[in-house]
Amino acid sequence: MSYKDVYQNWQDDHEGFWLEAASYIDWDKAPSKALTDKGNGLYEWFSDSLGNTCYNAVDRHVEAGRGDQTAIIYDSPITGKKDKVSFSELRDQVASLAGGLADKGVAKGDRVIIYMPMVPEALVAMLACARLGAIHSVVFGGFASNELAVRIDDAKPKAIIAASCGLEPGRVVHYKPLVDGAIELADHKPDFCVILQREQERADLIDGRDVDWHDFQANTPEADCVPVEGNHPLYILYTSGTTGAPKGVIRASAGHMVALYWTMEKIYDVKPGDVFWAASDVGWVVGHSYICYGPLLHGNTTVVFEGKPVGTPDAGTFWRVIDEHNVRSFFTAPTAIRAVKREDPTGQLMKDYDLSSLRALFLAGERADPDTIQWAFDHLKVPVVDHWWQTETGFAIAANPLGVEEIPVKIGSPSVPMPGYDVEILDEGGNPLGPNELGAIAIKLPLPPGTLPGLWNAEDRFRKSYLSTFPGYYETGDAGMIDEDGYLYIMARTDDVINVAGHRLSTGGMEEVLASHPDVAECAVIGVSDQLKGQMPVGFLCLNAGSDRDHAEVAAEVVKLVREKIGPVAAFKLAVVVDRLPKTRSGKILRGTMVNIADGTPWKMPATIDDPVILDEITEALKTIGYAGG
Numbered sequence: 344m345s346y347k348d349v350y351q352n353w354q355d356d357h358e359g360f361w362l363e364a365a366s367y368i369d370w371d372k373a374p375s376k377a378l379t380d381k382g383n384g385l386y387e388w389f390s391d392s393l394g395n396t397c398y399n400a401v402d403r404h405v406e407a408g409r410g411d412q413t414a415i416i417y418d419s420p421i422t423g424k425k426d427k428v429s430f431s432e433l434r435d436q437v438a439s440l441a442g443g444l445a446d447k448g449v450a451k452g453d454r455v456i457i458y459m460p461m462v463p464e465a466l467v468a469m470l471a472c473a474r475l476g477a478i479h480s481v482v483f484g485g486f487a488s489n490e491l492a493v494r495i496d497d498a499k500p501k502a503i504i505a506a507s508c509g510l511e512p513g514r515v516v517h518y519k520p521l522v523d524g525a526i527e528l529a530d531h532k533p534d535f536c537v538i539l540q541r542e543q544e545r546a547d548l549i550d551g552r553d554v555d556w557h558d559f560q561a562n563t564p565e566a567d568c569v570p571v572e573g574n575h576p577l578y579i580l581y582t583s584g585t586t587g588a589p590k591g592v593i594r595a596s597a598g599h600m601v602a603l604y605w606t607m608e609k610i611y612d613v614k615p616g617d618v619f620w621a622a623s624d625v626g627w628v629v630g631h632s633y634i635c636y637g638p639l640l641h642g643n644t645t646v647v648f649e650g651k652p653v654g655t656p657d658a659g660t661f662w663r664v665i666d667e668h669n670v671r672s673f674f675t676a677p678t679a680i681r682a683v684k685r686e687d688p689t690g691q692l693m694k695d696y697d698l699s700s701l702r703a704l705f706l707a708g709e710r711a712d713p714d715t716i717q718w719a720f721d722h723l724k725v726p727v728v729d730h731w732w733q734t735e736t737g738f739a740i741a742a743n744p745l746g747v748e749e750i751p752v753k754i755g756s757p758s759v760p761m762p763g764y765d766v767e768i769l770d771e772g773g774n775p776l777g778p779n780e781l782g783a784i785a786i787k788l789p790l791p792p793g794t795l796p797g798l799w800n801a802e803d804r805f806r807k808s809y810l811s812t813f814p815g816y817y818e819t820g821d822a823g824m825i826d827e828d829g830y831l832y833i834m835a836r837t838d839d840v841i842n843v844a845g846h847r848l849s850t851g852g853m854e855e856v857l858a859s860h861p862d863v864a865e866c867a868v869i870g871v872s873d874q875l876k877g878q879m880p881v882g883f884l885c886l887n888a889g890s891d892r893d894h895a896e897v898a899a900e901v902v903k904l905v906r907e908k909i910g911p912v913a914a915f916k917l918a919v920v921v922d923r924l925p926k927t928r929s930g931k932i933l934r935g936t937m938v939n940i941a942d943g944t945p946w947k948m949p950a951t952i953d954d955p956v957i958l959d960e961i962t963e964a965l966k967t968i969g970y971a972g973g
């Protein structure tokens with residue numbers, strides 16, 4: 344069947360399409376219907392079903408006689424450690440951790456925050472929550488205490504599961520003190536913390552609150568899988584929004600299982616038993632969908648990689664892992680390939696490895712630039728699939744569905760909409776635009792199963808963020824166009840979200856931190872183009888009247904402050920002091936024009952600018968930090 348046939352099948356019968364896909368899931372009670380329209384733009388998928396994600400990801404493979412198959416390959420070039428966990432071993436580890444959680448009172452609907460590095464236990468923790476119907480919220484290890492505290496206060500977890508430390512090249516990240524700091528900052532206090540003591544750093548446990556992971560697993564009976572309703576949240580994953588506060592994207596259980604299972608074969612072209620590797624982090628949606636749940640639901644072996652594309656130990660690491668573990672489909676962010684290409688432009692290090700197992704490279708997380716795609720294709724000689732999705736959607740909105748049909752690649756486009764997504768380009772008034780016309784990318788409601796049904800504790804914000812601008816549509820926040828062949832092109836964000844090394848970050852959130860510095864009267868943060876990371880944040884600071892502080896000193900202080908308050912993941916390293924910020928006559932900061940000046944792209948003097956001279960001042964300031972031709 345061709346891509347067009349499959350997409351047409353979905354268009355002809357949306358619900359029938361997904362009900363057929365649902366037949367690959369083992370249900371405690373199969374869904375009698377696919378979609379429930381709750382009104383006002385809210386939908387639920389498979390709401391009358393009962394099932395358990397952990398059962399489908401782990402137990403059923405054991406029961407089907409595949410317990411000896413490797414479920415997880417752990418490969419840590421940072422520690423030099425490698426390990427394999429079979430589906431049977433995974434079942435035992437998950438069931439005993441879930442038993443410990445249940446024994447301490449964690450039950451269906453309770454929230455559990457997970458703050459873990461890239462070790463198999465991170466997946467064990469996620470699956471243990473899923474087993475009980477507890478709702479996990481994984482927080483990326485590159486976030487600081489303050490960000491963790493914000494999530495604790497929103498999710499109100501009964502427990503936190505964390506490791507004693509994470510490992511970055513040349514540096515131990517002290518997770519436990521970060522957790523302690525976050526709990527101190529947060530108003531909500533979890534009942535208890537489960538700490539995985541890593542050999543690289545043993546953390547001090549707080550008596551009465553903290554328990555050692557292994558003691559916890561050892562001393563309680565195993566827990567069974569708890570069947571949950573289709574719309575029961577499997578997890579909450581926080582993502583940057585247009586204001587500082589992160590949005591808690593909810594993932595409902597049933598639709599998530601159905602959609603992810605479908606994507607493993609149809610998009611990623613793997614069969615059960617194949618090795619699938621997503622080199623990302625469990626803290627991001629890629630980690631949720633394609634390190635943990637997708638591969639395991641589909642009976643694939645997944646790779647948990649604790650390393651970096653370069654420097655652990657060199658730019659050949661990816662190729663070693665593919666060779667050593669027979670990876671068939673490999674997924675990473677374009678920034679990672681750019682890092683490899685920069686270190687090894689001729690692909691010399693690939694020649695040391697047998698890459699014949701690899702059938703495709705998938706790229707997502709940020710726009711894939713044509714040079715990177717071409718370089719990867721020239722050297723790997725397999726399809727390089729740029730695909731586009733979001734934390735909110737949980738799986739690809741647009742892709743080249745290799746398991747259905749490899750359609751012709753158009754470099755610069757993540758190809759075509761996947762079944763479930765009716766994508767349109769709209770003008771500001773919400774009117775559909777024609778081929779090759781640039782506008783807001785919107786998706787006709789309902790969204791497919793597996794996508795967000797709402798935001799945690801924030802229905803109004805959900806409507807305001809996604810449903811209100813274009814009634815009847817989901818607003819993606821991206822701008823772009825569709826060509827005459829139906830290929831989508833993603834051009835820019837329509838809000839203040841920037842993408843740094845495949846990490847979605849809010850400039851508004853960074854501005855809040857800069858504004859909290861006692862010498863800063865006013866500030867702006869913009870995302871400037873960066874050859875390696877895609878974008879980098881740059882801060883502009885106006886100091887309080889009469890301040891005689893050294894400018895470089897204040898800039899260094901705000902850089903430190905962002906690292907402390909948001910975390911190293913913000914990659915906030917550049918700030919300049921300016922006298923004034925360019926604004927419209929109504930007081931809106933002209934961030935877009937500042938970006939154009941920094942990037943050296945053509946720009947027009949905004950008609951509504953208050954004082955054009957300020958743009959010269961901004962240009963001069965940018966030159967001092969190497970931008971705007973400086």
Ligand SMILES: CCC(=O)SCCNC(=O)CCNC(=O)[C@H](O)C(C)(C)COP(=O)(O)OP(=O)(O)OC[C@H]1O[C@@H](n2cnc3c(N)ncnc32)[C@H](O)[C@@H]1OP(=O)(O)O
Pocket residue numbers: 460483484485486509511512516622623624627628629651652675676678679682707708709731732733734843844845846847876911912913914
């Ligand atoms: C499709 C839907 C989606 O968009 S989901 C999101 C997809 N995005 C991704 O998968 C992310 C892809 N990016 C990456 O994996 C990394 O950026 C890669 C390419 C590997 C480069 O890593 P790295 O060299 O550490 O640079 P970076 O910019 O990521 O890091 C900035 C600073 O943060 C730190 N950091 C990173 N991870 C952690 C962590 N888990 N715990 C603690 N700290 C962390 C880095 O060490 C770095 O710190 P420093 O400033 O160098 O001191």
